[in-house]
Amino acid sequence: MSSTSTLARPATARPTRTRPRKRGLHSPHVLWLAVPSLVWFAVFAVGPLAAMFVIATLRWKGLLYEPTYAGTENISKVFADPTFYAAIRNSTVQVAVVIPLMIPLSFMLGYHLNSRPRGYRILSILYFSPGLISISVTGMVFYGVLSPDGGVNGVLRAVGLDTWATAWLADPGTALPTLIAIDLWRGIGWTAVLFAARLASLPADVLEAARIDGAGRLRTMWQIAFPMVKDYVRTLTMLQYLWTLFTSAALILLLTKGGPGTSSTTLSYLVYAKAFAQRDLGYSQVVGVVLLLLGIAGMALIHVLLRSPRENPR
Amino acid sequence: MTTIRRPRRTGGPAATVLSWLYALLLAAPLYYLAVSALKTNIEIFTRPFALPTHWLWDNFSTAWRTADLGGALLNSVLISAVAIVLTLALALPAAYALARQDNRLARAITGAFSAGFLIPPFAALIPTVILAIKLDLFYTREFQMLFLPASALPLSVLLLTQFMRTVPPALVESAALDGAGHWRLLISVFIPIAMPGLVSVTILQLLTFWNEYLFSLTITGTAPDVRTVQVALPTLISDATNFGVLTAGTVLTLLPVYVTYAISSRRMQEALTAGAVKG
Known part of the structure; x- marks a missing residue:
């Protein structure tokens, strides 16, 4: 981990200190060099994001048709649709289970990893590997593992729990929990590696001093190390929240197609399905706007809940 | 990796057990993927975690051809x-x-x-x-x-x-x-x-x-x-x-x-x- 901290160092250095000396050397014209990337970003990222709000007001039956203005028709259609409420419910369950489990578990595992336990190399390679695997490969791996005659049911039968074996992805009771389990499978180890890298950049003597002072293991972890990286915890929580909320569509598309029924339809998948399978772009983008608003609201909430240590005495 | 600057602060036994349990959960599907790539459907279904009795390398060429992986790569x-x-x-x-x-x-x-x-x-x-x-x-x-x-x-x-x-x-x-x-x-x-x-x-x-x-x-x-x-x-x-071909393609x-x-x-x-x- 020592080399990781070298990399993390520029991130924590204070760039402001050198600023006054540089300023005399050049004019603000140097910022023109940032223009091409800003234009690129505006055309391919900001533009589409803004267009979402316009498309939400159009009656648009599929990509190859001409849209017409529909005002708030799409909004009333979405808010009268039971599928939309099912998706709200599923997304809420997904986020409410994934985030509170993932963040503390990853922090503890990252803390453990940073203490370089026996077998540390193997652990860190394994924890890291979900970060290398694409969503499409993840989908294929679990398509095999979770199929009725796949690995999970094989294990259950081998240990005599035949009655537990089920078609995990085709059973309305298990489809969403299974997808949530895959989120956790992928996310915990990867986030733990990130926490370990961040913890490695802390001055070693602080944790050492706490230990010598007789602070217990749990106390050192939660009352000394945790407040020191709280800003980072907040950042990772926000990122994981946004990724969990927004990007579930791909895995759902590969594994359950939102079903059975609407049992695993999340808001993210609804955006995708309405646009490409059910050819209602206006509806899809109303949901997209809802998703964006939920993303921003959730971020604000996390920001308040995980205040930095300076604002929060302890 | 030459010098470990701080002494090992080994976590408790709980931390060790949990960290390896999770590592096992991460490794199991990847192991399952690797062995399935060399099996027939029947063998995958009947002996999911065993090593293949007959190593079916054909799965790889079948996957390569069926999905046209060469062009896709x-x-x-x-x-x-x-x-x-x-x-x-x-x-x-x-x-x-x-x-x-x-x-x-x-x-x-x-x-x-x-x-x-x-x-x-x-x-x-x-x-x-x-x-x-x-x-x-x-x-x-x-x-x-x-x-x-x-x-x-x-x-x-x-x-x-x-x-x-x-x-x-x-x-x-x-x-x-x-x-x-x-x-x-x-x-x-x-x-x-x-x-x-x-x-x-x-x-x-x-x-x-x-x-x-x-x-x-x-x-x-x-x-x-x-x-x-x-x-x-x-x-x-x-x-x-x-599934043998699918996992071979995944590999x-x-x-x-x-x-x-x-x-x-x-x-x-x-x-x-x-x-x-x-x-």
């Missing part, structure tokens, strides 16, 4: 390569500018990229598809080559800026006294010093481009001549999926990434954690 390489060149060509000058200038405007630009880094690209998937249609680049590889750099720009610019800020002002001054302009400064002073950051950004974004799925599926599409390997792989699923898709990881595991780990340590 080539498309992935092509898209990733063009996209990374474009990303660096756009991000390096921008990072240079932001590292050299720290007025209100520069901070506003940094703020815009920071916000852009947070919003997942998926948010704007459908409008992006429409943009591809309007640009007459729907179902082509070219749109992904242009679009992927845009999604990679925020993080690339922010990371590179941080590395470029470590350039000592004295070095800039002496180079400027020699009459070096912005481009000379960028190429002969800033890029060499920011090289570790440049390598990290390149690895990180190449992996992201290589693994991209949903935009490739909806914009580049599933036609065999343009589709990427991530899109080609799921086509091995059918009403009568041959083939993963192989380039794992080979790279085996060669440069530390570099890669640095690159990927840097991406998120930035935040």
Whole structure:
């Protein structure tokens, strides 16, 4: 981990200190060099994001048709649709289970990893590997593992729990929990590696001093190390929240197609399905706007809940 | 790894047990994937975790042919390569500018990229598809080559800026006294010093481009001549999926990434954690 901290160092250095000396050397014209990337970003990222709000007001039956203005028709259609409420419910369950489990578990595992336990190399390679695997490969791996005659049911039968074996992805009771389990499978180890890298950049003597002072293991972890990286915890929580909320569509598309029924339809998948399978772009983008608003609201909430240590005495 | 600066603070037995239990959970599906790739359906179903009795290497060639993985790999390489060149060509000058200038405007630009880094690209998937249609680049590889750099720009610019800020002002001054302009400064002073950051950004974004799925599926599409390997792989699923062939195809898709990881595991780990340590 020592080399990781070298990399993390520029991130924590204070760039402001050198600023006054540089300023005399050049004019603000140097910022023109940032223009091409800003234009690129505006055309391919900001533009589409803004267009979402316009498309939400159009009656648009599929990509190859001409849209017409529909005002708030799409909004009333979405808010009268039971599928939309099912998706709200599923997304809420997904986020409410994934985030509170993932963040503390990853922090503890990252803390453990940073203490370089026996077998540390193997652990860190394994924890890291979900970060290398694409969503499409993840989908294929679990398509095999979770199929009725796949690995999970094989294990259950081998240990005599035949009655537990089920078609995990085709059973309305298990489809969403299974997808949530895959989120956790992928996310915990990867986030733990990130926490370990961040913890490695802390001055070693602080944790050492706490230990010598007789602070217990749990106390050192939660009352000394945790407040020191709280800003980072907040950042990772926000990122994981946004990724969990927004990007579930791909895995759902590969594994359950939102079903059975609407049992695993999340808001993210609804955006995708309405646009490409059910050819209602206006509806899809109303949901997209809802998703964006939920993303921003959730971020604000996390920001308040995980205040930095300076604002929060302890 | 030569000296361990702090003594081992071994976690309690609970931490050890839990960390290995989770490691086992991570390893099991990957092991299952590897052994299934060499089996028939019947063997996969009846002896899921056993080693294959007869090593069925044919699965690999079947997967290669059925999903046309050769062409798909080539498309992935092509898209990733063009996209990374474009990303660096756009991000390096921008990072240079932001590292050299720290007025209100520069901070506003940094703020815009920071916000852009947070919003997942998926948010704007459908409008992006429409943009591809309007640009007459729907179902082509070219749109992904242009679009992927845009999604990679925020993080690339922010990371590179941080590395470029470590350039000592004295070095800039002496180079400027020699009459070096912005481009000379960028190429002969800033890029060499920011090289570790440049390598990290390149690895990180190449992996992201290589693994991209949903935009490739909806914009580049599933036609065999343009589709990427991530899109080609799921086509091995059918009403009568041959799981041996499917897992063999999955192994083939993963192989380039794992080979790279085996060669440069530390570099890669640095690159990927840097991406998120930035935040």
